[in-house]
Amino acid sequence: MSFSSEVKREICESNDFSRAELYMLLYMKGTFLYSNNDINIEFTTKHEFIMNRVVFLFKKLFNKQADVILREMTKLDRKPLYIVKIIKSLDILVELDLTSNLGLIKNINNLYSKDITGIVRGAFLAGGSINPPGYKYRLELICKNIEEATYLKQLLDTIIGEIKYTKCMKGHMLYTNHGTKIGDFIRLLNLNVLLFSFEDARIKKDAANYANRYNNCDNANINKSVKNATKQILLINKTSLELFNSKQLKIIKLRKTYPSGSYQEMSDNSLKIVKEYIPKSTISRILKDIEKIAKK
Numbered sequence: 001m002s003f004s005s006e007v008k009r010e011i012c013e014s015n016d017f018s019r020a021e022l023y024m025l026l027y028m029k030g031t032f033l034y035s036n037n038d039i040n041i042e043f044t045t046k047h048e049f050i051m052n053r054v055v056f057l058f059k060k061l062f063n064k065q066a067d068v069i070l071r072e073m074t075k076l077d078r079k080p081l082y083i084v085k086i087i088k089s090l091d092i093l094v095e096l097d098l099t100s101n102l103g104l105i106k107n108i109n110n111l112y113s114k115d116i117t118g119i120v121r122g123a124f125l126a127g128g129s130i131n132p133p134g135y136k137y138r139l140e141l142i143c144k145n146i147e148e149a150t151y152l153k154q155l156l157d158t159i160i161g162e163i164k165y166t167k168c169m170k171g172h173m174l175y176t177n178h179g180t181k182i183g184d185f186i187r188l189l190n191l192n193v194l195l196f197s198f199e200d201a202r203i204k205k206d207a208a209n210y211a212n213r214y215n216n217c218d219n220a221n222i223n224k225s226v227k228n229a230t231k232q233i234l235l236i237n238k239t240s241l242e243l244f245n246s247k248q249l250k251i252i253k254l255r256k257t258y259p260s261g262s263y264q265e266m267s268d269n270s271l272k273i274v275k276e277y278i279p280k281s282t283i284s285r286i287l288k289d290i291e292k293i294a295k296k
Helices: 003-012 019-029 047-061 092-097 111-126 146-160 179-186 191-235 245-257 263-268 272-274 280-295
Strands: 030-035 036-045 066-073 079-084 128-130 139-141 164-168 173-177
Touching: 003 047, 003 111, 003 128, 003 191, 019 030, 019 036, 019 047, 019 092, 019 111, 030 066, 030 272, 036 047, 036 092, 047 079, 047 092, 111 128, 111 139, 111 179, 128 179, 139 146, 139 179, 146 173, 146 179, 173 179, 179 191, 191 245, 191 280, 245 263, 245 272, 245 280, 263 280
Parallel strands: none
Antiparallel strands: 030 036, 036 079, 066 079, 128 139, 139 173, 164 173
C-alpha cells in the first residue's frame, strides 16, 4: 500500500467527522442524477475504505443508508469500482448547500477548525497524494475545475503557506515540494501517528542533507586551499629570494614547510618554524604581496 493510501486509510478509520468532509467529497467526486422530480447521489471510488467512509458519513450525518454497487473492471485494471448510491437525496443536497457553488464552505473567514479539517480531509480523499517519508517531498491535490483549485489554494495559502498551482492532464493541480508545508498539511488532517512518522523521516533527511552540504563545502575549501598553495609555491620557486624582505622570507619558509597547508595551519606552527607567531590574516596579506612581486 502506498503512503498516500495509508494516509487516506487513517482518515477513513477516524471517528471524527463533519459535514464539510462529506461536502468536499461530493463536490469534488460526486455525481448528481435527476430522477422523478428528485435527485440521486452517486459517489465512485476504487478504495474500499473510502467507500466505507462515505457510507459512514451518510449514516452519521443524515441517518441515510447508502446502497453500494460493486463493479468489476477490465483485466488491465484489477481493482473493482465501488459505487455508493443514495436515492431521493434532494434534502441532503439542500442541507449541505450543494445546490450552489461552494455554498456550505464558501466564506473561509467564518470556518471553524473542525470545518477546515473536514474540507482538507475531503479534498485529500477525493484527489490527494503525498510521497512517502524519506523520498522527494511532494504533496498534490487534483481538482476538477478552477473554482475548486482557487478555493483550496486560498484556504491552504492562509494556513500552511503559499502552495503552487498548475494545469495538468487530470484537471487542475495544487502542489508543494516543501517538507515543512507537507508536515503542516498532515497536521491539519489530525493524523498524529503519520505526522510523527513523516516529521521523524524529514528531520533525518534534512540532517543528512546538511551533513552532505557541509562535507561538500569543506572539501571545496580544501581543494581551493591546495590549489592556491600550489600556485604560490610555483611562483616562489621561479623568483629570486633576494627580492623578498625578512618577513616575506619567513612566510615563504612556512609555505614550503606546509606546501598544501591552510593559512590556519601555517599560523599555528609559525612559532615553531620561524620562531615568531604570525596571525592567519598577516600570512594571507604577505602571501598576496609575494605573489605580486613574483608576477613582476
